[in-house]
Amino acid sequence: MKLLPMNLLNDGGPLFMYTILITLIICIVLIIKVFIKNDKNEKGLKLIKSVSLFALVWGFLGMMLGLIGAFDAISISSGFSNQILAGGLKIALLSPAFGMLTFLVARIGIIGLILKEK
Template identity: 55%
Template sequence: MNFLIFNLMNEGGSFFMYPLLIMLLTSVVLIFLILAKKTNPEKYIDILKHLGLFALVWGFLGQMLGLIQAFDVLTLSGSASTEILASGLKVALLSPSFGMLVFLVGRFGLMINSIKSV
């Protein structure tokens, strides 16, 4: 299982996927700090909101640059099989999917904090 995760991280482009992993781990730490009501949780909430949105946009930036690169290769080769096209689309969808996961984890933590505050 661990090998599969690292394989997907590398397939999605390490320049985009590993920063997203760091953002995910940071989001989890921030959620615990918010729920533990450490000093100034509003500051952590604000950082978590910004981090989640940044992760989402970072993932989509990875997709756009990956698709541009893939279309350049297709242009140079002149034709592409469906297998090559499908694998390229899979790789292009990895970074925005991971970015969405980071965004959703952050939003879930904010939801838990809102429910807990009521």
Template identity: 45%
Template sequence: MLLDRIQEGGPFFMWPIVIVFIIIVALFVRQMITKADKAHTITLLSNISLFILSWGFLGSVIGLIQAFDAIEGLGEVSQGMMAGGLKIAFLTTVFGLVTFIFGRLFILILNLMK
């Protein structure tokens, strides 16, 4: 099911979000295990999570533009087709937001451990 959603949202935008999610989790786990420079890890998590949030919104905007181009070309569109297009366009935003929230949660945990 998750792989289907990734393909629906467009691999160009979705796979980087998945990869960055894995990187964010790996950075947090590394910090918890090695007790490396906490400030550096927090900065990395902050920058990466903000980037991926922006990346998700960019994917949604481009998806909406493509959907509206298709609608313009067809003339009339059913409600089901419109809803399906909007769902696909917002998948990158949802995945980007989830990744962002996890990054921010990890930052919060690391700050609380100071």
């Protein structure tokens, strides 16, 4: 049996998926740092928002570039099956899904930090 998470990271496009993984780690570290330091000037919150938004947009950029490449390959081929198309679409959706997960984790952390302030 394959190592599922590592397989998904490679299937979704290593450049995009590993970059999003790094941004997820950065967001988690920043959330912990802001939580411990009790950052009053909100510089940490702004940074978390920016990094999480970058992860979201980066994931969608990966999907767009993947779909453009897939449709180029389909347009030059004489025929293709539905299974190949469905598999390609699944792969194309991995990077935006991971970007959305990173965005949500960061937003949940931001909500927790805001609730801690009050």
